[in-house]
């Protein structure tokens with residue numbers, strides 16, 4: 177785990193100086209009950225050293241610690257109490273039995289600064305505002321009907337990508353960038369109606385901001401010390417990024433207000449502005465709308481793009497799986513020469529490949545952190561109020577008690593199996609479960625399956641010469657979501673012509 181803010185030494189120096197000058201006791205609210213087991217906590221920094229010294233990504237370090245301390249583990253990072261949940265049974269307790277207790281979100285500086293003081297759905301505290309937004313997501317923004325209405329956008333953007341790939345036949349292309357641009361294109365058009373340089377800029381800013389904030393931001397680690405908020409370089413940078421992203425969103429909103437949502441097909445900005453105009457019971461401010469747009473944009477692009485990139489990488493490492501998937505897709509559509517989304521459900525093997533990718537590579541390996549507003553009790557342990565609750569779905573999705581040969585990519589395991597990621601099988605929790613479960617699952621899936629089927633149908637794929645399938649680097653990189661560290665380069669050869677499209 178990195179400390180993205182100051183160097184660790186400077187951090188420790190400032191902290192200790194502050195404590196010496198003020199004579200203040202850092203951990204003021206001592207827990208009176210029995211905490212879940214966990215590694216020894218060091219003064220002031222708590223368990224930061226164990227995570228920093230693990231030299232690996234947080235979900236991996238926490239899985240290793242949980243092997244010693246159990247599936248309900250207590251950590252303290254800086255001042256913040258954390259509960260780490262690492263088994264399907266404990267996840268069921270937290271996300272189902274005690275779901276309302278753990279349904280809030282912790283304070284995070286990123287959401288505070290960039291997301292209009294937690295005004296989006298993702299970081300809203302559990303309560304009425306969250307409930308109202310959730311309803312808008314379910315009925316207005318991400319209903320199955322709305323997702324279907326974006327079908328032509330998926331088709332057009334994917335076709336543009338297929339054309340571009342065809343024109344680069346025989347050359348190594350950067351698939352990672354290609355997939356990112358594709359998913360971004362679909363999301364941009366569905367959300368804002370068109371692609372524009374402003375949106376490119378917006379994505380860049382948001383990703384940069386998330387990168388900055390995903391390490392241990394000093395003000396997140398020591399929230400009671402307001403002084404750190406003032407001197408944090410990261411916070412200063414976040415504020416200037418916020419100013420820019422707010423300016424871009426204002427421009428987008430202004431353009432849409434002028435058009436009054438009168439275009440042929442409504443984009444999500446139109447839908448939200450329409451709701452604002454027409455709905456009297458819940459007043460949605462411009463700031464609320466901007467926060468929701470960022471929610472959709474961040475959640476939407478990252479999850480689908482990351483999954484596509486992992487799926488293509490896993491397929492390149494497993495040539496027999498790739499071949500079988502191509503056969504399935506080609507058999508289904510070669511006679512018609514037209515790929516119809518309605519038939520995707522019949523593609524059992526491709527569906528299994530996506531499931532297996534989501535199992536092994538959950539884009540949010542620790543979910544989005546949850547929090548408990550009040551002190552909670554679970555299996556005889558006390559969880560102090562305002563703890564950060566991390567559910568290690570990366571570890572859970574690989575639990576060898578539930579998954580045979582759990583570390584291997586084997587899509588066949590899902591053929592004829594009813595196990596899925598919809599939040600009822602607690603050993604497969606890529607989209608979470610319970611009240612805070614991802615509302616974008618159907619939309620996210622549509623943006624994965626559509627491009628994947630077409631990439632398999634139109635092209636044969638090879639790794640650049642000299643790279644053997646088993647040598648493909650699958651190292652993960654820490655970020656807003658866990659992506660592959662290296663970009664994926666592949667050589668396409670056209671299998672089915674697109675000239676008639």
Ligand code: HEM
Pocket residue numbers: 297298299310318471472473475476477478479480483538539540543544545546606607608609611612613614615616617619620621
């Ligand atoms: C493969 C694609 C995706 C994955 C893996 C994914 C994963 C997740 C996860 C793990 C959570 C947290 C669940 C929890 O706390 O229990 C979440 C929440 C959320 N996701 Fe997604 N997501 C994806 C696509 C999308 C899309 C396409 C959108 C919107 C367009 C979206 C919007 C959200 C929002 C708004 C939340 C917050 C819900 C709340 O706190 O009530 N996600 N997602």
